[in-house]
Amino acid sequence: MCINDGNRRAFLKTAAAAGIGVAGVQALAAPTTAQAGERAIGFDGNVALTNARVFDGNGLTAPRTVVIDNGRIGVSTFGARKVDCGGAVLLPGLIDAHLHLKDLSTLQQLTAYGVTTGLDMASFPPSAVDALRHRPGLTDIRSAGTPAVAPGSPQSQLPTFPADGVVTGPEQAPRFVRARVAEKSDYIKIIVEEPGLAPETVKALVKAAHSAGKLVMAHATSGVTVERALAAGVDMIHHVPLDSPLPPAVAARYAAGGPVAVPTLTMMEGFAALGIPGFDYAAAEGSVTALRHAGARILAGTDSNSTPGIPVQPAYGVSMHHELELLVRAGLTTREVLNSATSLPAQAFGLRDRGAIRLGYRADLLLIDGDPLADIRATRNIKRVWVGGIEYSPGT
Secondary structure (H helix, E strand, C coil), X not given: CCCCCHHXXXXXXXXHCCCCCCCCCCCCCCCCCCCCCCEECCCCCCXXXXXXXXXCCCCEXXXXXXXXECCXXXXXXXXXXXXXXXXXXXXXXXXXXXXXXXXXXXXXXXXXXXXXXXXXXXXXXXXHHHCCCCCCCCCEEEECCCXXXXXXXXXXXXXXXXXXXXXXXXXXXXXXXXXXXXXXXXXXXXXXXXXXXXXXXXXXXXXXXXXXXXXXXXECCCHHHHHHHHHHCCCEEECCCCCCCCCHHHHHCCCCCCCEXXXXXXXXXXXXXXXXXXXXXXXXXXXXXXXXXXXXXXXXXXXXXXXXXXXXXXXXXXXXXXHHHHHHHCCCCHHHHHHHCXXXXXXXXXXXXXXXXXXXXXXXXXXXXXXCCCCHHHHHCEEXXXXXXXXXXXXX
16 A cells, blocks of 8 residues: 555554554454353264255255264264254355464464464464464464565564564575475465565565475555565465555456465455545455456455554454455355355465365364355354364363
C-alpha cells in the first residue's frame, strides 16, 4: 500500500514489525470443543464414523462410513468402535495458510476450531517453532522461520529479530537461504515492502530458495510490491492491497501457472476498520473478486497472531471461519471456499497426505451440523474434531 502521510507510515511500521498486517475479528461463541481445560485424547482400536455426509471436493455424498485406522483413513470396519454421525457433515480438517505461532495454546485453539494444519509465516527462534512440531492430537504445523527483510526495516529493528534475517543485497541471498534450510524452515518468506529489499535482491532470494527446493512466500501489501513479487517469480503472494483493487491484467498474472494468492481478508478487514486514510476494505474484496475471475488459485489464511505491539490480532482458529465467510462475500462459491481451506493449500504446499478424505490420507477430520455448501456459516457448528486420528475433546 502506497502511503505518504507520516502518521500512516508510523502506524504501518508498527504493524510491519512482525511481518504481518493487523486485523479485527468479531467476538464469537466457542464451539463445544473449545472450552477451557481441553486436551487431545486418543482412542482404542479403529473407529468407524457411520452415517456421515462427506465433502468430497465437489459436493456432499450420501450418508456413508469413514474408517479411522491407525491415524489414517482406512477401509475395514472389523472390530472398529462405531460413532454414529447422525447425518452430520464430515469435512477434511481445515488448513490455515497464513498464521503466526505463539505457544502450545495456539495449537489448542486451532484444533478446537477444526484447523488441523497451520502454516506459520514467520516465527523465531527455531527452537520455539520446533517445540510445537509433531504434537499428537494437535494441529500439525509448518513454518517459514525467520523472514528475509531489508536493512533498516521495522522488522530488523526488533530486539529479538535474528541478525541473519537482514539481507543487504543479492549476494547475501544464498547465505540467507542456507541458514533457513539448516534451521529446517519448510519454505522461505520474503518481506517485500516499499522501500525495502531491492528488486534484484528479491529475485536472488527466489532463485536461491528454488535452487534449495523451497517454495517462496512473499509478503506484499501494495500494487508496487505485488508487481515486484510477480516479477521475481515467487510461489505465493500473501495479502492484497487496501488502496485500490488489483487490476484485471495484474490478477491474470496469478493464473496460468502464476503464484497462489493468500488474501488474508480477515486481516485486511481489520486493517481497514482502523480508519487509516486511503484504506478501504472494498479494495481488498475487489482484489479477491478479480483474482477469482482470472482463475487464480486462492487459499484461506487468517494472519492470526498474538504479537505484542500489533493493535488488532485475529484469534486462532475461530478467525478461519470468518475468513471463509469473507471469501464467499468476495465472490467465491461455497464449494470453492471449502477447497481453499482443504485440498488447495494441501496441493500448493506439497502436503500430499491431507486436504481430502481419501484412503491412506491422515485422518484430519471436522464433523459439523448443517450444510456448508448451502451456508458457509455451518462450518462453525462443530461437533467433533480429529487430528491424525486422535479426537480432540473436552479434557477428560
